[in-house]
Amino acid sequence: MPVNLPVPVAADLFAVAGVRIGVTEAGVRKANRKDLTVFLLDEGASVAGVFTQNRYCAAPVQVCREHLAAGQSIRAMVINTGNANAGTGAAGLANARKTCEALAQALGVSAQQVLPFSTGVIMEELPVGRIVAGLPAAIAAAKADNWALAAEGIMTTDTQPKAYSRQLQVGGKTVHITGISKGAGMIRPNMATMLGYLATDAAIAPELLQDLVKELADGSFNRVTIDGDTSTNDSFVLVATHQAGNAAITNWDSADAQALKAALQDVARLLAQAIVRDGEGATKFITVQIDGGKTEAECRLAAYAIAHSPLVKTAFFASDPNLGRILVAVGYAGIADLDQTKIDLYLDDVHVVVDGGRNPLTRKKTASV
Amino acid sequence: MPVNLPVPVAADLFAVAGVRIGVTEAGVRKANRKDLTVFLLDEGASVAGVFTQNRYCAAPVQVCREHLAAGQSIRAMVINTGNANAGTGAAGLANARKTCEALAQALGVSAQQVLPFSTGVIMEELPVGRIVAGLPAAIAAAKADNWALAAEGIMTTDTQPKAYSRQLQVGGKTVHITGISKGAGMIRPNMATMLGYLATDAAIAPELLQDLVKELADGSFNRVTIDGDTSTNDSFVLVATHQAGNAAITNWDSADAQALKAALQDVARLLAQAIVRDGEGATKFITVQIDGGKTEAECRLAAYAIAHSPLVKTAFFASDPNLGRILVAVGYAGIADLDQTKIDLYLDDVHVVVDGGRNPLTRKKTASV
Numbered sequence: 179m180p181v182n183l184p185v186p187v188a189a190d191l192f193a194v195a196g197v198r199i200g201v202t203e204a205g206v207r208k209a210n211r212k213d214l215t216v217f218l219l220d221e222g223a224s225v226a227g228v229f230t231q232n233r234y235c236a237a238p239v240q241v242c243r244e245h246l247a248a249g250q251s252i253r254a255m256v257i258n259t260g261n262a263n264a265g266t267g268a269a270g271l272a273n274a275r276k277t278c279e280a281l282a283q284a285l286g287v288s289a290q291q292v293l294p295f296s297t298g299v300i301m302e303e304l305p306v307g308r309i310v311a312g313l314p315a316a317i318a319a320a321k322a323d324n325w326a327l328a329a330e331g332i333m334t335t336d337t338q339p340k341a342y343s344r345q346l347q348v349g350g351k352t353v354h355i356t357g358i359s360k361g362a363g364m365i366r367p368n369m370a371t372m373l374g375y376l377a378t379d380a381a382i383a384p385e386l387l388q389d390l391v392k393e394l395a396d397g398s399f400n401r402v403t404i405d406g407d408t409s410t411n412d413s414f415v416l417v418a419t420h421q422a423g424n425a426a427i428t429n430w431d432s433a434d435a436q437a438l439k440a441a442l443q444d445v446a447r448l449l450a451q452a453i454v455r456d457g458e459g460a461t462k463f464i465t466v467q468i469d470g471g472k473t474e475a476e477c478r479l480a481a482y483a484i485a486h487s488p489l490v491k492t493a494f495f496a497s498d499p500n501l502g503r504i505l506v507a508v509g510y511a512g513i514a515d516l517d518q519t520k521i522d523l524y525l526d527d528v529h530v531v532v533d534g535g536r537n538p539l540t541r542k543k544t545a546s547v
Numbered sequence: 548m549p550v551n552l553p554v555p556v557a558a559d560l561f562a563v564a565g566v567r568i569g570v571t572e573a574g575v576r577k578a579n580r581k582d583l584t585v586f587l588l589d590e591g592a593s594v595a596g597v598f599t600q601n602r603y604c605a606a607p608v609q610v611c612r613e614h615l616a617a618g619q620s621i622r623a624m625v626i627n628t629g630n631a632n633a634g635t636g637a638a639g640l641a642n643a644r645k646t647c648e649a650l651a652q653a654l655g656v657s658a659q660q661v662l663p664f665s666t667g668v669i670m671e672e673l674p675v676g677r678i679v680a681g682l683p684a685a686i687a688a689a690k691a692d693n694w695a696l697a698a699e700g701i702m703t704t705d706t707q708p709k710a711y712s713r714q715l716q717v718g719g720k721t722v723h724i725t726g727i728s729k730g731a732g733m734i735r736p737n738m739a740t741m742l743g744y745l746a747t748d749a750a751i752a753p754e755l756l757q758d759l760v761k762e763l764a765d766g767s768f769n770r771v772t773i774d775g776d777t778s779t780n781d782s783f784v785l786v787a788t789h790q791a792g793n794a795a796i797t798n799w800d801s802a803d804a805q806a807l808k809a810a811l812q813d814v815a816r817l818l819a820q821a822i823v824r825d826g827e828g829a830t831k832f833i834t835v836q837i838d839g840g841k842t843e844a845e846c847r848l849a850a851y852a853i854a855h856s857p858l859v860k861t862a863f864f865a866s867d868p869n870l871g872r873i874l875v876a877v878g879y880a881g882i883a884d885l886d887q888t889k890i891d892l893y894l895d896d897v898h899v900v901v902d903g904g905r906n907p908l909t910r911k912k913t914a915s916v
Contacts, residue, residue: 233885234878267904300871502669509603516602535636
């Protein structure tokens with residue numbers, strides 16, 4: 179059961195001009211399952227992405243990096259579930275390339291203009307034949323208002339699709355932002371990977387896009403943790419189709435540009451939080467807020483130490499206000515000159531720790547490590 | 548149920564000349580429980596220790612550091628269970644000092660010659676009155692062959708006492724090594740801390756002792772992980788009483804010195820492993836061995852990434868040969884130039900991964916993240 183995660187309503191998801199999406203059943207791993215999704219991008223769209231930092235990364239991630247680095251405009255993305263094409267060596271790379279080539283040929287573009295994504299079991303050979311065979315149906319099904327279907331099409335162990343949408347005025351024009359994500363932790367033995375796709379029809383100078391996608395990821399997907407492990411296939415992609423008719427954003431100084439970025443960040447954050455809310459076995463959704471550190475980096479150290487601690491997680495799972503575990507996590511966060519007598523701790527608005535010791539005003543309750 | 552952990556037999560534990568141990572019931576937290584242990588050291592004994600790296604450390608750890616730094620010879624150690632005296636602020640420090648003062652007074656030594664240790668619930672005030680009141684009985688009970696009782700006396704959530712002993716010839720003299728430890732992970736909500744005490748009657752030049760205790764800890768307590776969190780009170784102390792009659796070891800060059808160090812390391816390793824075997828909820832005892840790294844540091848990065856990964860732990864718990872999770876952990880271990888196509892993996896002697904991909908010769912089994 180996801181934690182307070184609404185099921186997206188297709189009618190609430192805005193189409194993004196310049197993006198068409200097709201979803202089909204290719205039988206990658208199981209029959210009768212939407213497991214192949216293609217994004218078709220109009221000419222002129224700009225694409226940027228961030229990918230797993232894990233050195234043991236999947237073949238499609240390697241191909242995505244290559245194709246983005248090649249600098250040709252991206253015209254399509256192809257996503258299969260059921261198989262992550264990770265830990266598959268040279269054959270895996272060849273299969274990821276074959277998928278791109280097949281889609282490129284069908285669309286009359288070059289293979290380098292296609293980005294491949296795979297999610298599912300790892301260390302199994304990708305059934306590239308079934309994927310290639312499924313492409314024509316996916317292409318034929320492509321249309322602009324298929325975002326809800328795409329959110330379903332990229333699911334693996336997710337219990338429900340994840341999609342959010344916003345529209346706002348930028349330079350007197352209505353621009354749209356729609357995104358989908360998948361990923362339910364790496365807890366469950368048979369599936370892997372978080373994937374996120376965010377598209378807008380706003381015109382944004384292409385040279386801003388790579389920094390933007392990094393910034394959006396840092397404020398969203400890079401701020402959540404379920405089991406603390408990173409995956410082989412984690413990918414987050416931002417598409418700007420430039421079709422909304424606004425004067426292209428060339429910097430973030432104007433109020434409109436700020437509002438656009440805030441809306442993009444909002445959707446990215448919701449997509450990332452949706453993954454936590456739908457984490458396998460998740461029963462709680464916790465936000466860690468750190469104030470008063472010397473630097474943002476120091477605050478992040480403390481936040482991640484708390485958020486990653488298995489003992490803190492188990493305490494929250496048990497609904498046990500185990501203050502000691504939180505303080506201990508701060509203690510090993512790597513802040514060299516931490517003064518333990520200056521730590522205050524709130525659980526929601528209850529001031530439970532004052533100056534590193536239990537607040538004598540709070541109800542007596544054994545809190546321990 | 549501990550994993551293959553023999554219960555120590557008192558008759559197998561050698562007395563260490565110059566060390567007497569007394570254990571009593573002080574009612575620190577619960578009645579009818581051996582919860583107060585004193586080590587009385589003959590004049591001339593040398594003591595060195597290593598303590599938790601957690602910045603949020605307990606009052607007794609702070610006092611131990613102070614007293615060791617003061618440079619007076621240590622004549623006694625006092626250990627209470629039931630209360631860790633952590634997260635207790637200035638009052639906690641005062642209580643740790645009071646305990647030392649009371650024991651020092653009874654023994655006719657200075658408070659700086661006493662090391663205090665506490666383990667149990669945190670963020671509760673230490674019932675120092677009950678501890679001080681219990682000291683005379685503990686002192687009166689002190690004798691040389693109380694090691695098994697001490698192993699019981701320092702237990703908290705441990706399901707059984709942990710003690711090991713060795714004797715060997717050094718310079719034609721029989722020397723003895725005996726050690727005890729406690730600690731069962733931080734999994735259980737109400738108790739904390741690993742403690743380890745190792746004593747030998749071998750004569751070892753005191754200036755070697757601090758490096759030695761660090762080296763022993765690095766090869767034992769610093770190599771094990773249960774839940775990945777560090778505690779507020781973790782302490783490991785080495786005592787050399789110099790009473791065996793051997794010519795003092797002044798370096799580790801000789802075969803006898805090497806044998807002594809190896810025996811000390813052996814006991815320290817067994818004590819550390821005993822904590823893992825008795826980990827709360829532990830069902831497996833896993834050893835991670837890394838070969839072929841560029842440096843030992845690189846091998847450790849990979850080993851700790853695997854050992855700390857909650858996903859690897861859960862896979863082993865489930866007896867699922869989840870190769871992907873192990874490879875993924877290596878991938879995020881922080882080895883910047885890791886070549887994923889050069890990784891081989893064995894589970895015991897089964898060669899399951901070749902060149903970063905599943906060994907085609909092993910039985911087909913879905914392994915995934």
